[in-house]
């Protein structure tokens with residue numbers, strides 16, 4: 001089986017990160033799997049991790065009292081799930097449900113925050129990586145709310 | 151271009167006169183979108199056209215509008231149009247029944263670069279009703295499958311209920327030589343596909359960017375962001391083709407109604423290489 005540092009190095013998210021940091025972050029990683037329909041996390045729960053999806057698909061859901069459970073986004077292989085662990089109050093804003101069998105690397109949020117606090121260069125690098133993910137999602141969300149298909 | 155001129159010579163003997171066609175079949179595609187199959191008659195025993203071209207359809211007593219041809223160019227005995235009911239004419243068109251008459255003028259305009267794309271991977275990106283004008287190009291590419299590299303269709307629409315040509319998409323999905331990815335803006339938990347805008351599908355779609363011809367059709371904002379995303383992946387801007395929509399009247403380059411920057415969309419378009427329009431698309435109120 002591949003070591004976590006090998007796996008992290010190959011992800012798009014950590015591409016190009018210095019090997020010593022990859023090694024350091026590997027200490028915060030663990031393997032997780034979710035069966036179809038199983039929740040990765042639910043709206044309002046404590047946000048203690050983010051996930052790098054290795055295989056499968058996860059749906060981000062929001063509960064609407066009138067229309068029921070609505071899917072607002074789906075994430076697939078090699079995409080990053082979750083950034084609520086980064087900012088207080090560290091609570092998930094949406095629910096995330098595995099659509100099909102999903103395997104991911106869970107990165108422990110508390111462990112990452114501690115490492116970032118004690119090494120701001122790493123913290124800044126990680127923030128920049130999350131900023132790219134957030135900007136991409138924001139852009140896509142804007143198009144979604146614009147109802148671009150007319 | 152030569153091929154296109156031939157079509158125009160053959161068919162638009164009088165491009166200003168509408169010819170009545172009978173409606174042979176009506177297909178309800180979704181709650182607001184429908185397909186009309188028109189049976190050529192009189193001097194039109196067949197209706198050859200190039201993928202991407204459009205006709206001016208006249209609902210008698212109501213008005214005339216441009217609608218792309220959505221049928222199979224290999225079967226010109228049937229003239230097919232898929233329309234979304236948005237306003238006066240399209241809603242009147244939706245009320246037409248089998249046996250009713252509709253006026254047809256055309257075909258007009260430029261074509262998708264189906265021949266030029268030979269030897270390349272071909273990526274179709276459709277948004278909403280934009281799948282209809284792309285369908286003839288897909289038919290033609292699939293009819294000569296071995297002349298192309300990978301063929302990918304990325305299709306985004308509002309919700310699962312808005313998906314057009316559903317049974318055909320399912321049939322195509324079962325082919326091993328065509329990759330289809332569908333995404334919707336929102337869905338309930340019964341939906342097992344992608345949710346998110348169509349541009350999100352581009353980064354991971356299986357094609358070789360430097361050896362790709364992309365054909366993009368949908369609302370203008372969607373096409374702009376799609377072109378940006380394709381360029382980010384490395385597809386050269388002159389390999390990206392888009393189909394433009396503007397209000398039209400004559401469709402023959404006389405009235406100036408469809409002017410967009412330096413070009414008349416009815417005559418020079420609607421299909422253009424993206425690099426020809428790129429700078430104009432970014433301008434407001436053009």
Ligand SMILES: Cc1cc2nc3c(=O)[nH]c(=O)nc-3n(C[C@H](O)[C@H](O)[C@H](O)COP(=O)(O)OP(=O)(O)OC[C@H]3O[C@@H](n4cnc5c(N)ncnc54)[C@H](O)[C@@H]3O)c2cc1C
Nearest residue numbers: 150215216217218232233234236237238239240395396420
């Ligand atoms: C080259 C070309 C090809 C086209 N191909 C197709 C096609 O294959 N299928 C198809 O359904 N349409 C197509 N269109 C668009 C179609 O011509 C218009 O939807 C139609 O002219 C609207 O006429 P209307 O009288 O029903 O609407 P109007 O009464 O003129 O408009 C009513 C309302 O609808 C809005 N509206 C007008 N046009 C559109 C539009 N395109 N999309 C969304 N809202 C609109 C207006 O802003 C207005 O609010 C094409 C247009 C062009 C230029």
Ligand code: FES
Nearest residue numbers: 399401405406416
């Ligand atoms: S519609 Fe008259 S010039 Fe194009």
